[in-house]
Amino acid sequence: MSIEISQxxxxxxxxxxxxxxxxxxxxxTIEQGEFVAVMGPSGSGKTTLLNMIGGIDTPTSGSVxxxxxxxxxxxxxxxxxxRRDHVGFIFQDYSLLPVLTAxxxxxxxxxxxxxxxKVCRARASELLTMVGLGEQMHKVPSKLSGGQQQRVAVxxxxxxxxxxxxxxxxxxxxxxxxxxxxxxIMQSLNEKEGTTFIFSTHDQRVIKRAKRVIVFEDGKLTxxxxx
Amino acid sequence: xxxxxxxxxxxxxxxxxxxxxxxxxxxLFLSLFMRSMQEGxxxxxxxxxxxxxxxxxxxxxPEFSESQSIEDLLPGTTDxxxxxxxxxxxxxxxxxxxxxxxxxxxxxSERAKGVMVFGVEPERENSYSGIAxxxxxxxxxxxxxxxxxxxxxxxxxLSIKLGDELVLYGQGYRGQTAAGLYKVKxxxxxxxxxxxxxxVYMPIKLAQTLYSTGEQVTSWVLHTDSLDMVAEVKSELxxxxxxxxxxxxxxxxxxxxxxxxAMDKAGGVFMMYLLYGxxxxxxxxxxxxxxxxxxREFGVMLATGLLRRKLLGLIAIESGFIALIGVLIGLxxxxxxxxxxxxxxxxxxxxxxxxxxxxxxxxxxxxxxxxSLVFDQVKxxxxxxxxxxxxxxxxxxxxxxxxxxxxxxxx
Ligand SMILES: Nc1ncnc2c1ncn2[C@@H]1O[C@H](COP(=O)(O)OP(=O)(O)OP(=O)(O)O)[C@@H](O)[C@H]1O
Ligand SMILES: [Mg+2]
Numbered sequence: 001m002s003i004e005i006s007q008x009x010x011x012x013x014x015x016x017x018x019x020x021x022x023x024x025x026x027x028x029t030i031e032q033g034e035f036v037a038v039m040g041p042s043g044s045g046k047t048t049l050l051n052m053i054g055g056i057d058t059p060t061s062g063s064v065x066x067x068x069x070x071x072x073x074x075x076x077x078x079x080x081x082x083r084r085d086h087v088g089f090i091f092q093d094y095s096l097l098p099v100l101t102a103x104x105x106x107x108x109x110x111x112x113x114x115x116x117x118k119v120c121r122a123r124a125s126e127l128l129t130m131v132g133l134g135e136q137m138h139k140v141p142s143k144l145s146g147g148q149q150q151r152v153a154v155x156x157x158x159x160x161x162x163x164x165x166x167x168x169x170x171x172x173x174x175x176x177x178x179x180x181x182x183x184x185i186m187q188s189l190n191e192k193e194g195t196t197f198i199f200s201t202h203d204q205r206v207i208k209r210a211k212r213v214i215v216f217e218d219g220k221l222t223x224x225x226x227x
Numbered sequence: 228x229x230x231x232x233x234x235x236x237x238x239x240x241x242x243x244x245x246x247x248x249x250x251x252x253x254x255l256f257l258s259l260f261m262r263s264m265q266e267g268x269x270x271x272x273x274x275x276x277x278x279x280x281x282x283x284x285x286x287x288x289p290e291f292s293e294s295q296s297i298e299d300l301l302p303g304t305t306d307x308x309x310x311x312x313x314x315x316x317x318x319x320x321x322x323x324x325x326x327x328x329x330x331x332x333x334x335x336s337e338r339a340k341g342v343m344v345f346g347v348e349p350e351r352e353n354s355y356s357g358i359a360x361x362x363x364x365x366x367x368x369x370x371x372x373x374x375x376x377x378x379x380x381x382x383x384x385l386s387i388k389l390g391d392e393l394v395l396y397g398q399g400y401r402g403q404t405a406a407g408l409y410k411v412k413x414x415x416x417x418x419x420x421x422x423x424x425x426x427v428y429m430p431i432k433l434a435q436t437l438y439s440t441g442e443q444v445t446s447w448v449l450h451t452d453s454l455d456m457v458a459e460v461k462s463e464l465x466x467x468x469x470x471x472x473x474x475x476x477x478x479x480x481x482x483x484x485x486x487x488x489a490m491d492k493a494g495g496v497f498m499m500y501l502l503y504g505x506x507x508x509x510x511x512x513x514x515x516x517x518x519x520x521x522x523r524e525f526g527v528m529l530a531t532g533l534l535r536r537k538l539l540g541l542i543a544i545e546s547g548f549i550a551l552i553g554v555l556i557g558l559x560x561x562x563x564x565x566x567x568x569x570x571x572x573x574x575x576x577x578x579x580x581x582x583x584x585x586x587x588x589x590x591x592x593x594x595x596x597x598x599s600l601v602f603d604q605v606k607x608x609x610x611x612x613x614x615x616x617x618x619x620x621x622x623x624x625x626x627x628x629x630x631x632x633x634x635x636x637x638x
Contacts, residue, residue: 056530057629077534084532091632095527099235111228112532156531 001032001067001163001196003053008062010048010219022048024219025062030164030198035190037207038200040216046200047168049216053198054087054166055079066163084112088157090167090199094149096141102128102152103137106159113160120159127155131185147178154185164196171206183209229537233544240517244549247513251553251608254506256561258499259604260594263565264573265495267595269488270454273477275588278356280422281480282324282448283457284464286311289473291445297329297400300443301472303435308447310467319460322355322450324348327434329445331397331405333427335385342381342425344395346434346444355450358415358428365389365413370430374412380424382414389414395427399439407437418585503611511615514546518619525623526631539620550612554605562601568594 005028012020022045030036038046051057053064055071063070066086074082083089096105106124111117128137131151133144141149150170157165167186171179183206190197199206207213215223237244277283290299301307303325310316311323327346332339349368353359359367368376377387387393391411399405409429417423435441451460457476464474478485518525525538533541572591575583580590 051629051632054530056632080529080532080534083530089527089530091527095523097232097524097528099232099239108228108232109531160532 002065003028003030003164003196004063004065004068005029005053006063006065008049008052008064009060010045010052010057011060014060021219023052023059026219026221028214028221028224030196032196033190033194034196034198035187035209035211036196036198036214037210037212038198038214038216039202039207040200042202044216045219046216048219050166050168050198050200054089055083084109085160086163088160088162088165088195090150090153090157090165090170092169092172094141094146094153094173096149096152096156098141101138101140102133102144102155105141105152106156109156110159123159124155127158128152130189131155132181145178147174147181150174150178150182151185154182154189158189158193158195161193162195164198167197167199169200169202171201171203176205179203179205229541229544233541233548236517236541236545237548243513243516244552247509248549248553248556250506250509251550252557252560254502255554255557255604255608256564257502258607259557259561259600260565261495262499262600262603263594263596264568264592265492266597266600267569267572268592269492270595271588271591271593272484272488273454275586276481276484277450277477279586281477282322282355283451283454283477284449284461285475285480286447286449286464286468287445287473287475289470292473292475292479295330297398297405297438297440297445300400300440300445301447303431303442303444310464311447311449316460316463316467319452319456320449321452322351322448324351324355324448325431325444326446326448327431327438327440327444329397329434329438331395331427331437333381333385333393333395335387335391335393338385340381340384340425342395342427343422344397344427344429344434344437346429346431346437348431355448361415361417362413363416365411368412368428368430370432372412372430373409373433374429375409375433376413376415376428377411378423378426379414379416380420381426382411384424387411393427395437397438399437400441400443401439403439405438407433409433499607503607507611507615510546510549510611511618513549514542514615514619515622517545518542518623522626522631523634525626526628526634529626529628530632535624538626539623542620542623543616546612546616550608554608557604558601565594565596569596 005026008023008026009021010023012022026049038049040046048057052059055074059072063072071079071082097108100108103124106127107120110120110123125137128134131154133148133151136144136148141152144152171182174182186197187209189195201207210227212226214221286301288299288301308323311320325348327344329344331342331344333342349370353367363379368374382388385393389411392408393411395405395407395409397405415428417426431444451457461474461476468474528538529535572593575590575592583590
């Protein structure tokens, strides 16, 4: 699995007098199994970049090749299927379905792939156990702490065996302890399952744990370092 | 999975869901109650007035409806009427009565008056209409009698009493003169003045002799086992008898009543749509809120791979559940009430009741208990839901993923 980004640009309000160039002619390659942090000041374009890689937003120009397939050319329906099968999402506010239990939340995204109930159940409980929620899987999100909810979200993102996981500021709402627990889990999944993680953050503690850090400023890449 | 999700989503806003469903139930209750009462009273009126004069269906000579002439007749033989008395029609036709209906001039001692002559088979006619109950003097006629019954008003006008004689004079079949002298065997009080003042009732054989029609009749009066069967029986009669017989239903025989019913029904249906229109706004608001307040949640579902059409499906199922709950609660409260009033009809009082009593009818409004009326309501609720869904579904279909995910209207 590889992600090849070339000459990627995104301009909001293109037609208006004040166009916003959120991402400017970006070139970037991410390989299978990487654990990448995207950092940068607010408004630098991190979310915009992640959205384009994850097939949520479409670029103004340039291309995103996932295993040589240009996802910028997919239509809405094909993009949904692409996201369903190949991308895991973790959101800042957890974004679990409030009426489903932790287990059902994880199962749901697999059922969208058409997997059998039995397979979904087995993998969902395996993942929830892995993230340390073996005892809590029948609780609805409102009965879980923020850190626990975000761990459910990690399990949900991993469940469909995606090629990579996108996490836009996954720890922004978590305290220090939950943050480090979550990073432990993400790291071990990255190592065990070989899943690629790409996450944006402001948090220095998170950046320290990343293997590769990309620094973004005003829509441009200013630093790209392995650590 | 979508169904489970939809069902649970409903109860995130328990009160809103229940209120919306209950509004639907109330509309259904009021509409179904009103429509059952309307249709029940129409049926009752139609049946009453059919028995009183025209029947639900009549077979006539094709010319007769225009000419009302004694020249335009149908055979009165059992042979002729076999299609009515044999299967497959016979189970649905409860009465078939031969009649002669024509005009004559009636005179007694000093006065004369134009009258309607009804030649009937006394026993069968009575079992259909209960006419004998309206006798105020004398006795009912027998099939072989050479005597007649007259309306009370007519008797007064002609100054005749029981046992007096009156002369009928008119035109018979093929231009022959119709004339006869008849003794009054009984006096009948008809609640309708028009009939009371001009009706002469006689056995059909006597009328056939008077008008020299032989075995012919002016009409065959038919009654079906239910009002719903009239249209079907009519079309089968048309097939069976072909173009030599004109089959007329009660709408053609009593156009005024048919029109009155149509108007009344239109009023009721209008009220019903008005009611559903008001409730529809509530349903629309609920469904729209359900959609708009969850933009971010829908965004997350689309991001994680729910196809747009499944998202629309989810919204439709949620609305469907609300409609279903509304219909179920509505039926649970309505059906027992309508059933009760079907078996224990509402008793009328006051003037209407008096009027009906005079006609010899029971002053009641029975409720109609009909599957098709219930089904109509369900169809209306489903239609309403469909209309209410259009805009919310369009909004959901047009969700822009990026801004939906940015929004914070989650949960
Ligand atoms: N839908 C939009 N319409 C117009 N401008 C937008 C839109 N989305 C983002 N922008 C602009 O694009 C730029 C990059 O935004 P983006 O959300 O990618 O930044 P970010 O690095 O994620 O910031 P933060 O750390 O605050 O989340 C900002 O200047 C922002 O105002
Ligand atoms: Mg951002």
